[in-house]
Amino acid sequence: xxxxxxxxxxxxxxxxxxxxxxxxxxxxxxxxxxxxxxxxxxxxxxxxxxxxxxxxxxxxxxxxxxxxxxxxxxxxxxxxxxxxxxxxxxxxxxxxxxxxxxxxxx
Numbered sequence: 001x002x003x004x005x006x007x008x009x010x011x012x013x014x015x016x017x018x019x020x021x022x023x024x025x026x027x028x029x030x031x032x033x034x035x036x037x038x039x040x041x042x043x044x045x046x047x048x049x050x051x052x053x054x055x056x057x058x059x060x061x062x063x064x065x066x067x068x069x070x071x072x073x074x075x076x077x078x079x080x081x082x083x084x085x086x087x088x089x090x091x092x093x094x095x096x097x098x099x100x101x102x103x104x105x106x
């Protein structure tokens with residue numbers, strides 16, 4: 001007879017799920033709250049798209065480096081799939097401070 005029984009397998013599954021839930025909870029706590037609002041976004045001029053290329057413009061944004069806001073310039077990127085739309089990141093004010101919600105493909 002096998003040393004591993006079905007009930008033992010369920011215990012292992014429970015442990016794996018528990019570890020996954022704990023890892024998610026720790027990750028969720030890694031939110032960085034910035035005490036001051038970001039500066040107004042810079043006005044950027046989109047450079048011409050290179051001929052023959054299908055790319056999407058990702059606008060620039062203010063990033064917090066732990067001590068101050070630093071501008072990250074906009075740039076062109078390839079979409080991950082046809083019809084994908086870039087949803088720009090944004091700063092959101094919460095009771096604890098300002099939080100950056102990263103941009104993503106929709």
